[in-house]
Amino acid sequence: MNYKLNNGNICLNMDGDFIISQTLECGQCFNFNKIGEENYIVTAFGRALHIYSTDGSIVFEDTTQEEFEKIWVDYFDLNRDYGKIKDLLSAKDETLKKALEYAPGIRIINQDFFQCLISFIISQNNRIPMIKKVVSNLSKKYGEYIKTVEGEDYFSFPTPEKLYGISGNELMECKTGFRGKYIADAVTKYVDGTLNHKNFNNLTTKEVQALLMGIHGVGPKVADCVMLFSLKRSDAFPADVWVKRIMSYFYFDQKDTPIKDIHSFAYEKFGEYSGFAQQYLFNYARQFKIGTGKDA
DNA sequence: ATCCAGGCCCGAT
DNA sequence: ATCGGGCATGGA
Numbered sequence: 437m438n439y440k441l442n443n444g445n446i447c448l449n450m451d452g453d454f455i456i457s458q459t460l461e462c463g464q465c466f467n468f469n470k471i472g473e474e475n476y477i478v479t480a481f482g483r484a485l486h487i488y489s490t491d492g493s494i495v496f497e498d499t500t501q502e503e504f505e506k507i508w509v510d511y512f513d514l515n516r517d518y519g520k521i522k523d524l525l526s527a528k529d530e531t532l533k534k535a536l537e538y539a540p541g542i543r544i545i546n547q548d549f550f551q552c553l554i555s556f557i558i559s560q561n562n563r564i565p566m567i568k569k570v571v572s573n574l575s576k577k578y579g580e581y582i583k584t585v586e587g588e589d590y591f592s593f594p595t596p597e598k599l600y601g602i603s604g605n606e607l608m609e610c611k612t613g614f615r616g617k618y619i620a621d622a623v624t625k626y627v628d629g630t631l632n633h634k635n636f637n638n639l640t641t642k643e644v645q646a647l648l649m650g651i652h653g654v655g656p657k658v659a660d661c662v663m664l665f666s667l668k669r670s671d672a673f674p675a676d677v678w679v680k681r682i683m684s685y686f687y688f689d690q691k692d693t694p695i696k697d698i699h700s701f702a703y704e705k706f707g708e709y710s711g712f713a714q715q716y717l718f719n720y721a722r723q724f725k726i727g728t729g730k731d732a
Numbered sequence: 733a734t735c736c737a738g739g740c741c742c743g744a745t
Numbered sequence: 746a747t748c749g750g751g752c753a754t755g756g757a
Binding site: 464561562615653654675 | 741
Binding site: 561562563570614616 | 751752753754755
């Protein structure tokens with residue numbers, strides 16, 4: 437990764453391994469607002485980052501070198517060599533190769549654990565635009581005002597302490613639907629220490645998944661997303677309807693296959709990079725509606 | 733209008 | 746252990 441300071445902005449050159457739109461809009465995070473082509477505001481860790489690309493480089497505006505190195509390098513996984521991962525995965529499989537060529541600029545974001553947990557609780561049986569809306573509603577109601585960009589106000593995602601004690605019913609005012617009580621349980625367990633992700637380091641991915649599933653409303657899929665997108669568990673393989681479809685379509689002779697079989701197949705084929713493979717496959721499946729009967 | 737969405741809970745088998 | 750209905754909400 438090489439970057440330079442330019443008029444107070446950070447300019448980054450990633451040789452095509454980082455395309456902002458692909459990274460933000462591939463379904464892994466919900467805390468961004470598009471204000472133009474390859475031009476976004478991303479809220480995370482209490483900041484609202486203006487990020488855009490121009491002349492082949494990526495510009496981080498309104499940030500400092502300190503903030504960039506402390507927050508955004510890890511957030512956008514900038515120290516990881518994606519060229520290497522893509523080569524490795526492309527060599528394994530033709531389907532994956534196509535998925536990688538379709539969206540070569542996806543990087544796996546390292547999100548804040550709490551925000552990621554709540555976001556993916558909201559994601560269940562929901563659609564991405566609606567998930568974004570609910571995350572935004574919660575931020576506006578319970579988060580802190582950060583700043584206004586082009587007439588739009590940006591708020592931080594609420595802290596666990598701020599949400600503590602708020603009932604599921606009250607949370608439903610933010611359009612969480614039936615997931616309000618699930619959020620309330622996650623908040624309670626986070627704040628009272630029943631669930632402490634800082635104690636997860638020496639546990640296997642399977643063990644962490646089981647702990648996360650101790651939350652009422654967190655099942656295997658949401659737990660996998662939280663592990664992949666906020667706990668650096670790249671072997672987690674979230675299998676939702678799209679992943680189930682594309683895996684069934686390409687690897688199981690188009691036959692509807694149980695999640696359990698898909699999981700064991702994925703881990704055997706993709707190993708510790710299962711999570712990366714999953715994200716490229718998910719994106720590919722969703723774009724081309726693979727396995728829905730409407731696929732091209 | 734009916735169906736469904738980056739699922740999970742719960743009760744019935 | 747596995748299966749199906751129900752669930753808030755809003756867009757197609």
